[in-house]
Amino acid sequence: MNDPSTIRRLYGRRQGHKLRDAQAHLVETLLPELSVPETGPLNAEVLFGDNRPLEFEIGFGAGEHLAGQASARPEHGFIGCEPFLNGMVGALGHVRDRELTNVRLHLGDALAVLERLPDASLDRVYLLHPDPWPKARHAKRRMVNHGPIDMIAAKLKPGCEFRLGTDDPTYCRWSMMVMNQRRDFEWQAKTPGDFLNRPADWPETRYERKARIKGHEVWYFRWKRTEA
Protein backbone atom coordinates (compact mmCIF):
# COMPACT_ATOMS: atom_id res chain seq x y z
CA MET A 1 0.00 0.00 0.00
CA ASN A 2 2.91 2.40 0.60
CA ASP A 3 4.10 2.18 -2.98
CA PRO A 4 2.40 4.87 -5.14
CA SER A 5 1.92 2.45 -8.01
CA THR A 6 0.08 0.04 -5.68
CA ILE A 7 -2.19 2.83 -4.51
CA ARG A 8 -2.85 3.76 -8.14
CA ARG A 9 -3.69 0.16 -9.02
CA LEU A 10 -5.95 -0.39 -6.01
CA TYR A 11 -7.95 2.82 -6.13
CA GLY A 12 -7.16 4.94 -9.16
CA ARG A 13 -8.45 2.50 -11.75
CA ARG A 14 -11.40 1.22 -9.78
CA GLN A 15 -12.79 4.55 -8.66
CA GLY A 16 -11.90 6.93 -11.49
CA HIS A 17 -9.08 7.91 -13.81
CA LYS A 18 -5.60 6.63 -12.92
CA LEU A 19 -3.67 8.63 -10.34
CA ARG A 20 -0.40 10.19 -11.42
CA ASP A 21 2.64 9.47 -9.22
CA ALA A 22 2.44 12.89 -7.53
CA GLN A 23 -1.23 12.33 -6.72
CA ALA A 24 -0.61 8.84 -5.35
CA HIS A 25 2.21 10.32 -3.26
CA LEU A 26 -0.22 12.87 -1.80
CA VAL A 27 -2.63 10.07 -0.87
CA GLU A 28 0.18 8.10 0.69
CA THR A 29 1.72 10.93 2.72
CA LEU A 30 -0.93 13.57 3.52
CA LEU A 31 -4.12 11.50 3.76
CA PRO A 32 -2.92 9.40 6.73
CA GLU A 33 -2.09 12.64 8.60
CA LEU A 34 -5.53 14.12 7.99
CA SER A 35 -7.70 11.01 8.14
CA VAL A 36 -10.55 10.73 10.59
CA PRO A 37 -9.71 7.80 12.94
CA GLU A 38 -11.27 4.57 11.66
CA THR A 39 -13.00 3.62 14.90
CA GLY A 40 -14.26 5.06 18.15
CA PRO A 41 -16.28 8.09 19.14
CA LEU A 42 -15.35 11.39 17.50
CA ASN A 43 -15.41 14.99 18.71
CA ALA A 44 -13.40 18.18 18.29
CA GLU A 45 -10.91 17.11 20.98
CA VAL A 46 -10.23 13.77 19.25
CA LEU A 47 -9.96 15.36 15.81
CA PHE A 48 -8.24 18.68 16.53
CA GLY A 49 -6.97 18.46 20.12
CA ASP A 50 -9.25 21.24 21.40
CA ASN A 51 -12.89 22.18 21.76
CA ARG A 52 -13.38 24.19 18.55
CA PRO A 53 -16.68 24.45 16.60
CA LEU A 54 -17.10 21.79 13.92
CA GLU A 55 -18.48 21.93 10.37
CA PHE A 56 -19.16 18.89 8.21
CA GLU A 57 -19.33 18.45 4.41
CA ILE A 58 -20.99 15.39 2.87
CA GLY A 59 -19.58 14.40 -0.56
CA PHE A 60 -17.12 17.28 -1.05
CA GLY A 61 -16.29 16.28 -4.67
CA ALA A 62 -12.92 17.90 -5.41
CA GLY A 63 -12.90 19.83 -2.11
CA GLU A 64 -12.93 23.45 -3.30
CA HIS A 65 -15.89 24.44 -1.12
CA LEU A 66 -14.51 22.62 1.94
CA ALA A 67 -11.12 24.33 1.50
CA GLY A 68 -12.75 27.72 0.93
CA GLN A 69 -14.80 27.45 4.12
CA ALA A 70 -11.83 26.11 6.09
CA SER A 71 -9.63 29.04 5.08
CA ALA A 72 -12.42 31.51 5.89
CA ARG A 73 -12.78 30.13 9.44
CA PRO A 74 -9.39 28.83 10.64
CA GLU A 75 -10.71 28.70 14.22
CA HIS A 76 -13.30 26.06 13.21
CA GLY A 77 -12.61 22.39 12.46
CA PHE A 78 -13.84 20.96 9.16
CA ILE A 79 -14.66 17.33 8.50
CA GLY A 80 -15.07 16.32 4.86
CA CYS A 81 -16.17 12.93 3.54
CA GLU A 82 -15.93 11.67 -0.02
CA PRO A 83 -15.66 8.07 -1.27
CA PHE A 84 -14.26 9.03 -4.69
CA LEU A 85 -10.46 8.84 -4.60
CA ASN A 86 -9.86 11.34 -7.40
CA GLY A 87 -11.97 13.83 -5.45
CA MET A 88 -9.94 13.13 -2.33
CA VAL A 89 -6.76 13.92 -4.28
CA GLY A 90 -8.29 17.29 -5.20
CA ALA A 91 -9.08 18.06 -1.56
CA LEU A 92 -5.59 17.04 -0.44
CA GLY A 93 -4.13 19.41 -3.04
CA HIS A 94 -6.23 22.32 -1.71
CA VAL A 95 -5.25 21.54 1.89
CA ARG A 96 -1.58 21.45 0.92
CA ASP A 97 -1.67 24.57 -1.29
CA ARG A 98 -3.58 26.65 1.27
CA GLU A 99 -1.59 25.18 4.20
CA LEU A 100 -4.81 24.34 6.06
CA THR A 101 -4.44 22.79 9.51
CA ASN A 102 -8.16 22.67 10.36
CA VAL A 103 -9.39 19.94 7.98
CA ARG A 104 -9.91 16.23 8.58
CA LEU A 105 -10.89 13.89 5.76
CA HIS A 106 -12.59 10.55 5.34
CA LEU A 107 -12.40 8.46 2.18
CA GLY A 108 -15.82 6.87 2.39
CA ASP A 109 -19.40 7.22 3.56
CA ALA A 110 -20.22 10.44 5.37
CA LEU A 111 -23.03 8.87 7.42
CA ALA A 112 -20.62 6.38 8.97
CA VAL A 113 -18.59 9.33 10.34
CA LEU A 114 -21.60 11.45 11.24
CA GLU A 115 -23.06 8.72 13.45
CA ARG A 116 -19.87 8.66 15.56
CA LEU A 117 -20.15 12.35 16.48
CA PRO A 118 -22.03 13.44 19.61
CA ASP A 119 -25.54 14.81 19.21
CA ALA A 120 -25.73 18.62 18.91
CA SER A 121 -22.01 18.87 18.11
CA LEU A 122 -21.97 20.47 14.63
CA ASP A 123 -22.14 24.15 13.76
CA ARG A 124 -22.96 23.51 10.12
CA VAL A 125 -23.60 20.66 7.69
CA TYR A 126 -23.15 21.02 3.91
CA LEU A 127 -24.65 18.80 1.21
CA LEU A 128 -23.75 20.32 -2.14
CA HIS A 129 -25.07 18.85 -5.35
CA PRO A 130 -25.82 15.39 -3.98
CA ASP A 131 -26.24 12.59 -6.50
CA PRO A 132 -29.77 13.29 -7.78
CA TRP A 133 -31.07 9.72 -8.28
CA PRO A 134 -33.68 11.18 -10.65
CA LYS A 135 -35.80 8.06 -11.17
CA ALA A 136 -38.71 7.75 -8.76
CA ARG A 137 -37.86 4.13 -8.01
CA HIS A 138 -34.41 5.29 -6.76
CA ALA A 139 -35.76 8.07 -4.54
CA LYS A 140 -34.88 6.13 -1.39
CA ARG A 141 -31.21 6.47 -2.31
CA ARG A 142 -31.33 10.28 -2.14
CA MET A 143 -29.40 11.75 0.76
CA VAL A 144 -32.35 14.03 1.48
CA ASN A 145 -34.51 11.34 3.05
CA HIS A 146 -35.79 10.74 6.56
CA GLY A 147 -32.91 8.52 7.77
CA PRO A 148 -29.97 10.77 6.77
CA ILE A 149 -31.85 13.98 7.61
CA ASP A 150 -32.78 12.57 11.04
CA MET A 151 -29.06 12.01 11.62
CA ILE A 152 -28.13 15.51 10.42
CA ALA A 153 -30.84 16.96 12.67
CA ALA A 154 -29.47 15.03 15.65
CA LYS A 155 -25.87 16.13 15.08
CA LEU A 156 -26.52 19.83 14.39
CA LYS A 157 -26.62 22.26 17.30
CA PRO A 158 -29.98 24.03 17.66
CA GLY A 159 -29.89 27.33 15.75
CA CYS A 160 -27.22 26.06 13.33
CA GLU A 161 -27.53 25.54 9.58
CA PHE A 162 -27.93 22.69 7.15
CA ARG A 163 -27.04 23.88 3.63
CA LEU A 164 -28.06 22.16 0.43
CA GLY A 165 -27.19 23.15 -3.12
CA THR A 166 -28.70 21.52 -6.20
CA ASP A 167 -29.30 22.25 -9.87
CA ASP A 168 -31.70 19.34 -10.25
CA PRO A 169 -35.37 20.46 -10.39
CA THR A 170 -36.65 17.10 -9.11
CA TYR A 171 -34.20 17.15 -6.21
CA CYS A 172 -35.12 20.77 -5.48
CA ARG A 173 -38.85 19.96 -5.24
CA TRP A 174 -38.20 16.71 -3.37
CA SER A 175 -36.00 18.47 -0.80
CA MET A 176 -38.59 21.19 -0.19
CA MET A 177 -41.24 18.49 0.30
CA VAL A 178 -39.11 16.43 2.71
CA MET A 179 -37.84 19.42 4.68
CA ASN A 180 -41.18 21.24 4.84
CA GLN A 181 -42.66 18.21 6.61
CA ARG A 182 -40.17 18.57 9.44
CA ARG A 183 -40.63 20.64 12.56
CA ASP A 184 -36.97 20.45 13.48
CA PHE A 185 -35.81 22.64 10.54
CA GLU A 186 -36.85 26.14 9.52
CA TRP A 187 -36.20 27.36 5.97
CA GLN A 188 -34.05 30.50 6.02
CA ALA A 189 -35.33 32.11 2.80
CA LYS A 190 -36.01 35.73 3.65
CA THR A 191 -37.59 36.56 0.28
CA PRO A 192 -39.27 34.26 -2.30
CA GLY A 193 -36.25 34.47 -4.64
CA ASP A 194 -33.67 34.21 -1.87
CA PHE A 195 -32.66 30.67 -2.66
CA LEU A 196 -31.77 31.59 -6.26
CA ASN A 197 -28.69 33.55 -5.21
CA ARG A 198 -25.55 32.02 -3.79
CA PRO A 199 -24.75 33.61 -0.41
CA ALA A 200 -21.38 35.43 -0.32
CA ASP A 201 -20.04 32.91 2.20
CA TRP A 202 -20.82 29.91 -0.04
CA PRO A 203 -17.82 29.11 -2.31
CA GLU A 204 -18.71 27.70 -5.71
CA THR A 205 -18.20 23.96 -6.21
CA ARG A 206 -16.90 22.31 -9.35
CA TYR A 207 -20.21 20.61 -9.99
CA GLU A 208 -22.07 23.90 -9.56
CA ARG A 209 -19.78 25.65 -12.06
CA LYS A 210 -20.41 22.89 -14.61
CA ALA A 211 -24.17 23.18 -14.04
CA ARG A 212 -24.08 26.93 -14.65
CA ILE A 213 -22.02 26.48 -17.83
CA LYS A 214 -24.77 24.15 -19.04
CA GLY A 215 -27.26 26.97 -18.34
CA HIS A 216 -28.89 25.27 -15.32
CA GLU A 217 -30.55 27.19 -12.52
CA VAL A 218 -28.94 26.48 -9.13
CA TRP A 219 -30.87 26.53 -5.83
CA TYR A 220 -29.23 27.36 -2.50
CA PHE A 221 -31.10 26.17 0.59
CA ARG A 222 -30.34 27.07 4.18
CA TRP A 223 -32.38 25.42 6.94
CA LYS A 224 -31.93 26.31 10.58
CA ARG A 225 -32.11 23.54 13.15
CA THR A 226 -34.88 24.54 15.53
CA GLU A 227 -35.24 23.63 19.20
CA ALA A 228 -38.17 21.23 18.42
Ligand SMILES: C[S@@+](CC[C@H](N)C(=O)[O-])C[C@H]1O[C@@H](n2cnc3c(N)ncnc32)[C@H](O)[C@@H]1O
Ligand atom coordinates in the same frame (compact mmCIF):
# COMPACT_ATOMS: atom_id res chain seq x y z
C1 LIG B 1 -22.64 15.22 -7.90
S1 LIG B 1 -21.25 15.04 -6.88
C2 LIG B 1 -21.04 16.67 -6.18
C3 LIG B 1 -19.67 16.89 -5.60
C4 LIG B 1 -19.44 18.25 -4.93
N1 LIG B 1 -20.25 18.39 -3.73
C5 LIG B 1 -19.68 19.39 -5.89
O1 LIG B 1 -20.69 20.11 -5.70
O2 LIG B 1 -18.86 19.58 -6.80
C6 LIG B 1 -21.88 14.10 -5.49
C7 LIG B 1 -20.77 13.58 -4.61
O3 LIG B 1 -21.31 12.95 -3.46
C8 LIG B 1 -20.47 11.86 -3.14
N2 LIG B 1 -21.23 10.93 -2.26
C9 LIG B 1 -22.27 10.15 -2.61
N3 LIG B 1 -22.70 9.43 -1.54
C10 LIG B 1 -21.91 9.79 -0.49
C11 LIG B 1 -21.84 9.39 0.88
N4 LIG B 1 -22.68 8.46 1.40
N5 LIG B 1 -20.89 9.95 1.66
C12 LIG B 1 -20.04 10.87 1.15
N6 LIG B 1 -20.06 11.28 -0.13
C13 LIG B 1 -20.98 10.75 -0.95
C14 LIG B 1 -20.10 11.28 -4.49
O4 LIG B 1 -18.93 10.49 -4.46
C15 LIG B 1 -19.91 12.55 -5.31
O5 LIG B 1 -18.58 13.00 -5.31
